[in-house]
Amino acid sequence: AKEEGVEALGYVVINRVLGDILESSLLSTKNVDIFCPARIENIDFADNRVIAEVISGDDKLSLSSKLIVAADGANSSIREMIGIEVQKYDYAQRAIVGNLITEKPLFNRAFERFTSQGPLAILPITGDRAGFIWTVSENDADRVLSLDDNSFLNELQEEFGFRLGIFSHLGARSDYPLILSKANRLIASRSVLIGNSAHGLHPVSGQGFNLGMRDVAALCECIADNPSGFCDPGNKEILDHYAGWRRLDQKKLVYFTDNLVRLFGTLRPEFRILRNIGMIGFDLIPGVRPMFAKHTMGLAGKLPRLSRGIPLR
Numbered sequence: 001a002k003e004e005g006v007e008a009l010g011y012v013v014i015n016r017v018l019g020d021i022l023e024s025s026l027l028s029t030k031n032v033d034i035f036c037p038a039r040i041e042n043i044d045f046a047d048n049r050v051i052a053e054v055i056s057g058d059d060k061l062s063l064s065s066k067l068i069v070a071a072d073g074a075n076s077s078i079r080e081m082i083g084i085e086v087q088k089y090d091y092a093q094r095a096i097v098g099n100l101i102t103e104k105p106l107f108n109r110a111f112e113r114f115t116s117q118g119p120l121a122i123l124p125i126t127g128d129r130a131g132f133i134w135t136v137s138e139n140d141a142d143r144v145l146s147l148d149d150n151s152f153l154n155e156l157q158e159e160f161g162f163r164l165g166i167f168s169h170l171g172a173r174s175d176y177p178l179i180l181s182k183a184n185r186l187i188a189s190r191s192v193l194i195g196n197s198a199h200g201l202h203p204v205s206g207q208g209f210n211l212g213m214r215d216v217a218a219l220c221e222c223i224a225d226n227p228s229g230f231c232d233p234g235n236k237e238i239l240d241h242y243a244g245w246r247r248l249d250q251k252k253l254v255y256f257t258d259n260l261v262r263l264f265g266t267l268r269p270e271f272r273i274l275r276n277i278g279m280i281g282f283d284l285i286p287g288v289r290p291m292f293a294k295h296t297m298g299l300a301g302k303l304p305r306l307s308r309g310i311p312l313r
Helices: 015-027 077-081 138-145 149-160 208-225 236-264 269-284 288-296
Strands: 039-046 049-056 059-065 068-070 086-102 111-114 119-126 129-137 174-183 191-193
Touching (some): 086 138, 111 149, 119 149, 129 138, 129 149, 174 236, 191 236, 208 236
Parallel strands (some): 068 191
Antiparallel strands (some): 039 049, 086 129, 086 174, 119 129
């Protein structure tokens, strides 16, 4: 961080805390209607508008707008309804996530180890509490998840080592399959994909959320800068601009994370040699570390104004 002149290369934010902040902001924002819980049953297009049939509790609503934004995750139902296909690659891995206490403090540092099954990350939360993301093979995931807390901690400790001392006080565990996904298109008629509905990344470099936030910032900027943006945010010029802008950033990160997984996730000796050469080059070749840092901090390429802390207006 000091080399790059920043306070930190990144921050770990608890999902619940971030959700509470966003919800509070939404509730205090004028001209926003919230339907929660809700699901979209059907989408139609008519007279330059999108018509969504929404089920919210016991109510069935028909909502009309100039633009629909698919931000409903990797298994996006909106993406399917508007006819955008997606390419998927199953890594045959699952990520087990949870939290624990480390004997030695992390001092706001994140740690990542590459194991025979995949990456294992220990992330600072607060005090002596740490989060973990443990990648295990699909074939072994059920066995690992079925372990009691002590046995689970022992195996996790064996994989990570003792740099942070003894692990203890395991919290609740959850898991999800690791699948690379990439939508064939980012836009359709009066429709746009952002976040995981457009791209699902392996968590090896922790870039999925950052990439999604840049999608949001770019879409906002495309709408704000277009003369007719606030009257018609779904016009073709805006959506084409967004798709052209975001395509390269998304493509680079998909390629980067996928190749990291393949390079560090294999036991073949020729790849081990290649990894070792790459790590030596990373430290010795001038310019490589700063370039890597800028990309992983999300500071490379053409950044939206909101990503740089600059207001749209």
